[in-house]
Amino acid sequence: MALIPSDPEQKAKFEQRAVMALLGIFGIVFFFGPMRGMAFLGNLLPKSASAGAVAGAGVNMSRPLSEMVQSYQQRSDPEYQLKVADASSDSASPAAAPNYTAIDLRNPFESLLPEPPSAPVQTAQELTPPEPPKPKITPPSDLIIEGLIWGGPRPQVLIKGQVYYIGDRVGGGVITAIARGGITMDFEGTAVQFSTIANAGRRSLSRSAQWR
Structure with missing residues (x-):
């Protein structure tokens, strides 16, 4: 197993080489296909070295390499990223308010029958009975x-x-x-x-x- 150097300059060079090695692996798999790419890598590297390189690169061998490459291509596709962002925003948006109707908000104990017409409100002046007309006085004709x-x-x-x-x-x-x-x-x-x-x-x- 290769040791990571402690010197910052050597460590940076080591990381660059590791990244270039990973890119080379993905390029071979992409151009030759999953199965042929693995066979080509097996021919280039010894069995122990190829297994160690794959394990050192952190590749999860429990998943097929073709599925990993397809997942990587999808993540690098701008349209796929846009779809993922839209899906996350839709899931984060609050649920729409329920559309209640008047029948849902009606009081079940309230009568739906039409109300009888209310009596007109009378003022105090209207309640006061009118004064009776004064009787017409006819002077007596026999007053002499x-x-x-x-x-x-x-x-x-x-x-x-x-x-x-x-x-x-x-x-x-x-x-x-x-x-x-x-x-x-x-x-x-x-x-x-x-x-x-x-x-x-x-x-x-x-x-x-x-x-x-």
Whole structure:
């Protein structure tokens, strides 16, 4: 068995010779074929030397030499290396996310029936009932002024034989004013005036007149 020299220069020369020897072996095998190449090497080298050279080169004799040469050619092929790189990148890429559909994400406890239409939301103004319309007030047609006293501290009016003052209620209205020409009454916010009519038998008394 050859010893590797310890001197760096001799060691470098030894390694160069070993590499050239390996290249020569691969060249012979490549040109002459596996079987003929091994036979040619067997003729060039003694049996013990050829076995030692092959063992020293680190060749694995458990694999056929043709398979080793084919593997070496594949590794040296750029297209093969590109395919290996693509395969490694594909294996390293993360798996694609599963494509879920709506039926997969649906809640099994959720009903698929259409929901009934919701009632419209009412505001407080809509919930407040509208005020009932005020009844139309019709002043009584039989309210006849028989006499009145105006201008004093307490004006009076005579209606159907009864004496009324300002603020009294009669005929569905309230007396608000007593003047020389008649009276003013309020019927639920509506002011109505009643005048004295001479030809109807009504008479206006003076301030000093007395009721009889």
